[in-house]
Amino acid sequence: MPINFEKLLSQKEYLNNVTSENEYKYTFDFIMRDGRSVPLIIFFDDFYPANLPFVSINEKTHIIPRIPHVLKSGTICFLDKEGIVWSDNPEDVLDFIFDRVENVLLENTPLLEFHKEFSYYFGSLTKIEVTWSMVSLGDEPEEISLVSTKNGPLLFLKRNEQSESFFKKQLNRNLSSQNLNKALYIPLE
Numbered sequence: 461m462p463i464n465f466e467k468l469l470s471q472k473e474y475l476n477n478v479t480s481e482n483e484y485k486y487t488f489d490f491i492m493r494d495g496r497s498v499p500l501i502i503f504f505d506d507f508y509p510a511n512l513p514f515v516s517i518n519e520k521t522h523i524i525p526r527i528p529h530v531l532k533s534g535t536i537c538f539l540d541k542e543g544i545v546w547s548d549n550p551e552d553v554l555d556f557i558f559d560r561v562e563n564v565l566l567e568n569t570p571l572l573e574f575h576k577e578f579s580y581y582f583g584s585l586t587k588i589e590v591t592w593s594m595v596s597l598g599d600e601p602e603e604i605s606l607v608s609t610k611n612g613p614l615l616f617l618k619r620n621e622q623s624e625s626f627f628k629k630q631l632n633r634n635l636s637s638q639n640l641n642k643a644l645y646i647p648l649e
Contacts, residue, residue, distance in 0.1 A: 463550055465504050471551070474558060487518055492562050498522060500561075501534075509553040512539065515561055529564045536561050591615060594623050595645055606643040616643060 469478045469486055476497070478488040484504045489497045499518035505511050517524055517534035524530065529537040538560035547553050594617040595604050607615040607627065617623040 462506075463504075463508060465508075468550055468554060469502070472554065472558070490558065490561070492565065494566065498565060500536075509548060509550045512553075512557065515557065525565075527565070528567065536564055538564050589613060594618065594626060597647065598645070599647055601647065602645045604643050604645045606641045608639055608641060614639075616645075 465484070465486060466478060466480050469475050469488060474491045476489040476491060478486055480486055481501075485501065486504075487499065487501050490500045491497050499521045501516045501518050503514040503516075505513070515536045515538060517530065517536065519534045524532060524534045531537070538557060547556075589612055591613045592615040594615065595602075602618075605617055605619050606613055607617065615627065617627065
């Protein structure tokens, strides 16, 4: 039996002004426990609650915050789906989803979360290119340089005499603005 998503959403006290855009897309105001209201969009499919819906901030009526787990598009990454067993009760799953969405929106440790997201992203890349580095590990972000060739990145280095001398001796080349780009060293965990 198909789920009446509009009815399901309208029954939730924390959702106001539920509007159907189509059979699977709904807009509404999400009222968080701190009293703030955030306009959201939810996208269901035929397999809900086995498949979780996508939840996104409505960018037409709200500025997308720069916080961890919220993409530039407004999509809220509220859960890593791997290893999760879902309830088959649509109401319970919806309550769980909005509890997680609220946790993302109210999170107050963004720096640590950005580092986790950054580490996860680069740890999941499949096409990895190896490059040299003459940058010592540190605790603070720092502007460095990236030496590139027509084949891609070659070397990360600090712009100092010692690094430039090493580069010239080892590769028998001089640094030039054509192969030198600004980069940012960001220490991770």
